[in-house]
Amino acid sequence: MLTVDDKKARGHQRSPSDTQAFKERTKRDALIELENELSNIASTAPQIERESIKLQNEGFKRLFERFLEVGGAPLNWDQIQKLPEGAIKDYDSLKDPGTEEIKELLSKLVVIKLNGGLGTSMGCHGPKSVITVRNGLTFLDLTVQQIENLNKTFGSNVPLVLMNSFNTDDDTQKIIRKYKGIDIEIHTFNQSCYPRINKESLLPLAKHSRISEDIEAWYPPGHGDFYESFRNSGLLKLLISQGRQYCFISNIDNLGATVDLRILRLLIGPEKAGEIEFLMEVTDKTRADVKGGTLIQYENKLRLLEMAQVPKEHVEDFKSVKTFKYFNTNNLWIKLQAIDRVVSDGNMDLEIIVNPKTFENGLNVIQLETAVGAAMKCFNGSCGIHVPRSRFLPVKKTSDLMLVMSNLYTLRNGSLAMSPQRMFPTTPLVKLGDNHFSKVKEFLERFPTIPDILELDHLTVSGDVTFGSKVTLKGTVIIIANQGERIDLPSGTILENKIVSGNLRILSH
Template sequence: MTGTKSALEVKEDMTFLDLIVRQVVHLNTTNHVDVPLILMTSFRTHDDTLRIIKQYANQSLRITTFCQSRYPRIYKQSFMPCPKSPDDDKDKWYPPGHGDLYKAMVNSGLLDQLLAEGKEYLFVSNSDNLGAVVDEKILQYMVDSNTDFLMEVTNKTRADVKGGTLIEYDGRLQLLEIAQVPFDHADDFKSIRKFKIFNTNNLWINLKALKQIMDKEEMELDIIVNPKTTEDGVSVIQLETAAGAAIKHFQNAHGINVPRNRFLPVKSTSDLLLIKSDVFTIEHGQLIVNPNRMFTTAPVIKLGEHFRKIADFQQRFAQIPKITDLDHLTVAGDVYFGRNVTLRGTVIGISASPYEAYLGFF
């Protein structure tokens, strides 16, 4: 998709941002506190985000934005930067990953501002992870244990084999991403037996500890080389960092194993179908598993290439099917879903080219 992902409608006519706002407003109202919502934008999403958050002006919630850095893409063949000047085309630049969070907080003045307001802890999550709500028990554990940095991890499944994991190296916890693993050891990294947990990217950070690290200019993060191909077919390289990699710089850092329901990301239209479905209901902006679902795990959904783009996904579902009793769904080919469709157990829908397949009422 293009544009700001947090503005994508995901559930009951509400966007990611709508749900997040509801979560934080409920947190503040219930606990009589003033927790601000802070959005890190990029040069691609900043203007859209400022426009979108105007609709929450009547909410009893402070919303702050700050923009992360932009880096030049690099030609893979020559290792030269793609842009020739700072004003060059936007496609020749990129946001350098969520690891830029820390420098962006310093450069924007946000870190000092939060400390001046008396804020002590920061909860960080991806905007598309609708399971990432503020958990007061985790916060209390962090306070009681004097933890400086806390990473939420959860048990790995076959769907998560590429997710970053925690390792101990040189006496400290470190985040290991698959992009850092030699090709001939990739299968070892993907092994659920060897690496049983992965990073949800829900992070809890002591702001005073972060300030000390940033003042000493010690926040060096491992570089992740991300190869890309531009729309005109040119091979480029993006050098990125991950926010979780900062764990190695904090003296008192831990990982905490959390339930799977704290990791509900929307990275594909398969994920989007699950979130839109009746498997989940909404309570104060938080996704709750439908009490009518008999299974504790979510169904496995695999939509084919015909569903990859948001527009195609929307066109192929006249109505979201009822899938409370679904175990597994695989769809391949030119398939359309009509109204009043209920899927149970294991469902495989295949349409061989050039034919189209229709399920339900149209």
């Protein structure tokens, strides 16, 4: 039999509405605490920096508030709709502009490269854009060469804009001084610098605004930050005042992302294609791209779906080449006045990517990030365009570096083109073992010269393997040195559809 006290105790058990109220109160408290901490951090900055820090803090607060509301919640898989007719345009149907038309088109364009990343994943210090790619030239050199050639050829003045991060800005500023003698206008601006958050307390790790003294406490919040940072920098307004209409944005490590005159004509030529404000280049998905974002129709809008937004039980569906044929190259064409409007109206509600990190001391932190392509749902007339695979040539690993350094490609005026001697247009699938090849320095020691791979389909290399000079690889080649074994391929070796394993050393005498 229940006593009066028992009944009272039972009456104090939380009902669902109590739980909701508790969560709301916790969120409110977390936001108030965060605002206090951000205010304290800002107060440690010199007076001259406080206005820009205030702008960044407001941006971070909005991001944090949305994170508290929705977290990194996956979307409802069952609500994904079929892509509507015309959502993805056909590149092959586009016309080349006439010579007299090109200069006019280029006068309305600005090229923007996302240059916030470091080369640490490939064992390099400083910005990734200064890794030597080919003929002693870096990603940045090749980009400058491409635009210089475009301007010279057509008598145009296309400017180059680099979005740096606090990690890459100092080094980039020193490097771009060497382009002073080159006839190209280069602008830079920095993306935001946000505080990493302690996963448990939801409070910033940073205690002051002196970033260089506590660099681990800060992070650049992904390239989705481009829109607000670009506008805040004043560059957006300047470029619009110069008559520029569209920007072409791409990752600096994508060597296939060159200015495409056909696409530019589609946007601002005589057809104007129904006033497209946002155009995303997509290309065919292969086994190497299964984690890349894809285009979907969701809530009657065209959207970018990233791996981080996929419910766990549907990850394999997302990776399926049959279900999602295309993936996002991160080559984007966006109307400048539309960026100004969307940011001014406060309509830039990009999906939040929660990126967890664990420090060496065991501390768990989170970074709140967004993707530049996710903004397509915020613009009018957004669509995709199905481009050739050659427009996606990123260098994320040393296996990619091997491809772009090889005879598979020819280099002309900063642009890479597949060799006409290659019998088929697909690139070989190359897998190099992490333990011996992941760092650029190790990779170059093991490949004193890059093999002839014109007829290669697939290469897997694992273990302590070193290549001599003038090696030729054809078909499918697998070379595996097990633990404690070493394989030295002698100069002049030709391997076609071969598996090599065990010990192999040819000593000179």
